[in-house]
Amino acid sequence: MSRVILALLGVILLAVVALALLWLLGQVMVGVGAFVVGTAAVLSRLLWFLIVTGVLSGLVYFVASAWRPAARIATPGVPSGVRLDTAATAFAVPAPAGGPAQSTAQGRPPEHAAPVSAAPAAAPAGPAADHPARFDGRAGVYAAARPGYPEDLGTWLEEAGLLDAPVADIGAGTGLFTRLLLASGATVQAVEPNPDMRAQLLTALADAVQAGRLTVHGGTSEATGLADAAVGLITAAQAAHWFDPEPTVAEFRRVLRPGGRVLLVWNDWRGVERPFNRAYGEAIRPFLAAGTPDVATRVPEDRLPALLPGGFERREFTHEVTLTRERLHALAASVSYLPGPDDAGYPAMTRALDDVFDIYALRDSVTFGYRTHAFLGSVEEPVT
CATH class of the missing domain: 3.40.50.150 (Vaccinia Virus protein VP39)
Known part of the structure; x- marks a missing residue:
C-alpha cells in the first residue's frame, strides 16, 4: 500500500514540475515578446526621428543655399571711370591690331x-x-x-x-x-x-x-x-x-x-x-x-x-x-x-x-x- 502511495506522490510531483516548467517557459516567452515589441517601438520612434530630422535639415539647407548666392552674385563694382566692356576687354588677350593702334599707356x-x-x-x-x-x-x-x-x-x-x-x-x-x-x-x-x-x-x-x-x-x-x-x-x-x-x-x-x-x-x-x-x-x-x-x-x-x-x-x-x-x-x-x-x-x-x-x-x-x-x-x- 505504501508503495502505491509513494508512486502517486511521484506522479503528482512530476506533474507539478512539468506545470512549473510550462509556466516558466510562458513567462520567458512573454518577456521575449515584450522585448521584441519594445524594441520595435524604439526602432519605429528612431525611424520617425530620422525622417523628421532629414526633412528639417533639407529645408535648412535649401533656405541657406537660396540665401547665400544672392549675396555672392551681387554685381561686382568696377573702378570709377571704367566701363564694364572695357574691363572685360582688358582681361582678354588682345588680338594683334590691324594697323597702328591708338597709343594709350602700357604696364601691368x-x-x-x-x-x-x-x-x-x-x-x-x-x-x-x-x-x-x-x-x-x-x-x-x-x-x-x-x-x-x-x-x-x-x-x-x-x-x-x-x-x-x-x-x-x-x-x-x-x-x-x-x-x-x-x-x-x-x-x-x-x-x-x-x-x-x-x-x-x-x-x-x-x-x-x-x-x-x-x-x-x-x-x-x-x-x-x-x-x-x-x-x-x-x-x-x-x-x-x-x-x-x-x-x-x-x-x-x-x-x-x-x-x-x-x-x-x-x-x-x-x-x-x-x-x-x-x-x-x-x-x-x-x-x-x-x-x-x-x-x-x-x-x-x-x-x-x-x-x-x-x-x-x-x-x-x-x-x-x-x-x-x-x-x-x-x-x-x-x-x-x-x-x-x-x-x-x-x-x-x-x-x-x-x-x-x-x-x-x-x-x-x-x-x-x-x-x-x-x-x-x-x-x-x-x-x-
Missing part, C-alpha cells in the same frame, strides 16, 4: 600688374581706355599682396650675363620684378605710367635709387623715354600682352644695344593644379566684371612671334606664396576686374574668399601655387 595686366599698354583696336577711345587709371587707389594692396618672382629666374639671367649691361623694366608697377633684377645685380631703369604705382616703387626701392642703381620715370612700351641704345636687356613682367607689337618692337629696337635681348614674363596661378588654386578661381568667378572671359593662362602664346620676331626660348619656374586671410583679401582687391574695397560687391567677395580660406587654411594661412613663364628673345628680324 589686370591679374598681376597694372594694365598700361595699347588697347586692342576695338577698345573705346578716351578715358575709359586709360588702363592705368583702373589701378588708381589699388597700388597699396597691390604692393602688399601680389607675389614676387622665383630666385631661380634671377640666377638664370645673372649666369647668362644678361644683367651685365643696364636693364629697362617696362611696366614696372610697384617694382615686384624690379626687385628681382636688383637682387641679381642689375642696374635698372624702371618705366611705369601709373603715378600711384611709381610712388609705391620709389618708396619701396628708395635705397637703390639713392645708390644710383635704379631710376624711375613714366613711359610706355611705345614711348619709353629712354635714350638710344641705352640698355642691353628689356624686361616686361605681367605686361607684354598689353603691348601693340608694331610700335613696341620699333621702340625696343631703338633703345636696345646691338645684340640686346627682350625678356617677357608672366606669373600665372591658373595653370597650377592645386586644390586651393581651383577653389580660389571658383570663389571669385561670380564677382568678375560683366563679360570677363574665362582663360586657362595669362600667356598670349599667339602674340609672342609678333613681340619677339627674332625668335625666342622658353623657361618655366614654379614657386609658392603663403597667404594670410588679410593678404588673400588684398590680393583679390588688387585685381582690376574684381571689386575693390570701396565697391558694393567687395563684402560679399571677401565672405566667399573666407569660406574657401577656412576650408584650406593650415596654421592661419594657405599656400597659393604659381608657375612663372619666361620668354627670352630678340626683336631683330632673323637674317635669311
Whole structure:
C-alpha cells in the first residue's frame, strides 16, 4: 500500500514540475515578446526621428543655399571711370591690331600688374581706355599682396650675363620684378605710367635709387623715354600682352644695344593644379566684371612671334606664396576686374574668399601655387 502511495506522490510531483516548467517557459516567452515589441517601438520612434530630422535639415539647407548666392552674385563694382566692356576687354588677350593702334599707356595686366599698354583696336577711345587709371587707389594692396618672382629666374639671367649691361623694366608697377633684377645685380631703369604705382616703387626701392642703381620715370612700351641704345636687356613682367607689337618692337629696337635681348614674363596661378588654386578661381568667378572671359593662362602664346620676331626660348619656374586671410583679401582687391574695397560687391567677395580660406587654411594661412613663364628673345628680324 505504501508503495502505491509513494508512486502517486511521484506522479503528482512530476506533474507539478512539468506545470512549473510550462509556466516558466510562458513567462520567458512573454518577456521575449515584450522585448521584441519594445524594441520595435524604439526602432519605429528612431525611424520617425530620422525622417523628421532629414526633412528639417533639407529645408535648412535649401533656405541657406537660396540665401547665400544672392549675396555672392551681387554685381561686382568696377573702378570709377571704367566701363564694364572695357574691363572685360582688358582681361582678354588682345588680338594683334590691324594697323597702328591708338597709343594709350602700357604696364601691368589686370591679374598681376597694372594694365598700361595699347588697347586692342576695338577698345573705346578716351578715358575709359586709360588702363592705368583702373589701378588708381589699388597700388597699396597691390604692393602688399601680389607675389614676387622665383630666385631661380634671377640666377638664370645673372649666369647668362644678361644683367651685365643696364636693364629697362617696362611696366614696372610697384617694382615686384624690379626687385628681382636688383637682387641679381642689375642696374635698372624702371618705366611705369601709373603715378600711384611709381610712388609705391620709389618708396619701396628708395635705397637703390639713392645708390644710383635704379631710376624711375613714366613711359610706355611705345614711348619709353629712354635714350638710344641705352640698355642691353628689356624686361616686361605681367605686361607684354598689353603691348601693340608694331610700335613696341620699333621702340625696343631703338633703345636696345646691338645684340640686346627682350625678356617677357608672366606669373600665372591658373595653370597650377592645386586644390586651393581651383577653389580660389571658383570663389571669385561670380564677382568678375560683366563679360570677363574665362582663360586657362595669362600667356598670349599667339602674340609672342609678333613681340619677339627674332625668335625666342622658353623657361618655366614654379614657386609658392603663403597667404594670410588679410593678404588673400588684398590680393583679390588688387585685381582690376574684381571689386575693390570701396565697391558694393567687395563684402560679399571677401565672405566667399573666407569660406574657401577656412576650408584650406593650415596654421592661419594657405599656400597659393604659381608657375612663372619666361620668354627670352630678340626683336631683330632673323637674317635669311
